Amino acid sequence: MTTVSRRNLLQLMGATALSAGVLGGSALQVRAEAGELVIGGSLPLTGVFAFAGIAIERGIQDYIKIVNDAGGIAGRQVRLAYEDTGYKPDTSVAVFNKLTSQNDLNLYYGDSTAFAKTIAPELQRGGKILMGGASFASELNDPEAYPNLFMAGPDYSEMISILMEYIAAEKPGAKVVLVNSDSEFGRDPIESSRKKAADLGLEIAAEIITPPTAVDVSTEVLKLRRARPDYVIFHGYILAPLPEFMSQAKQMGLDTKFMGTFWSMDSSIWADVGETADGFMGVMPYRYYYDDEPAPMLDTIRQMRPEYQATGYTQGMITAMVLLESARRVIEAGQEMTAPALKAAMNTITDFDTGGLIGVPISIPGNSIPVGRVYQYSAAEQKMLPVSDWIKVGG
Secondary structure (H helix, E strand, C coil), X not given: CCCCCHHHHHHHHCCCCCCCCCCCCCCCCCCCCCCCEEEEEEECCCCCCHHHHHHHHHHHHHHHHHHHHCCCECCECEEEEEEECCCCHHHHHHHHHHHHHHCCCCEEEECCHHHHHHHHHHHHHHCCCEEEECCCCHHHCCCCCCCCECCCCCCHHHHHHHHHHHHHHHCCCCEEEEEEECCHXXXXXXXXXXXXXXXXXXXXXXXXXXXXXXXXXXXXXXXXXXXXXXXXXXXXXXXXXXXXXXXXXXXXXXXXXXXXXHHHCCHHHHCCCHHHHCCCEEEECCCCXXXXXXXXXXXXHHHHCCCCCCHHHHHHHHHHHHXXXXXXXXXXXXXXXXXXXXXXXXXXXXXXXXXXXXCCCECCCCCCCCEEXXXXXXXXXXXXXXXXXXXXXXX
């Protein structure tokens, strides 16, 4: 990707005052608007999803600092108002109610699919808030059913489509086994995966369902042995039981490539797995912290945070970027900050430069950003390394 120009940073991102001297101190002298912009957040800072929630909060806060240091959004300073939810939907709703009663909110970050589905009717009734969040659920990628929501990447069905596009290009007619957790999260893309495989001429050799925290997968690995797939796509897990699947399959001599989706793709979760993890592949909508391709925003992040930042950090930052870009467009158009206006502004985002966090300019025609890249884990380097170009799916 080419280096982001000064004009693009000013017009598209609100700019980065920290990015290698790209901007001068007087570049964003704009007319101050009354008030501030507040992003509300139901964030899982404790509980099973805390590893992601902490990174997400840090990514949102850092992008807010970048924007505020560069003059704000149309002259307005930005603030994050948030509380911990423990990744519990009831708590997330309580936090939402509390924050909306204490702040004038038009922008929000939600912590889960369950919360997004629960709060969606209230978002429609209120008509004020555009919400992003941690969920990539395919169900939420429906502008008619969920007009006030978006996700900062492809939905789970689109993630599988990206993987299958890669598989079909690498090995036409390949045999694929789907391994999904027995959860709403895990079952999400099964039906669409079957259709995508048929469209691409891939063979679904078997479908395996396991408990989300399965320990003994020996029976399931025997199914892999019988199917002898070229690829296995895991979905609905973070780490376990993937290493056990991979270890047993390799012991049986299977020449199978294993793949995962977003929440299994942070390189830090594979660091302690060792040689078994080598060659694991999957889809990622963003560049990694250590990526060495030109990316001004990564340069800025590495100046702010010299230590590795997980993929949840980038997800939080991209979400904040889209929320604030939508708000900027509404304000500069002289419109009232309503949910319909914000969503319409978001859907005008076309060929938008994220400063290299996503490796191609993005467009948001619906509720998702349908683009990603296939990466492969190197156990020796303890890094995810790109093995494909950026792949766009959907219309």
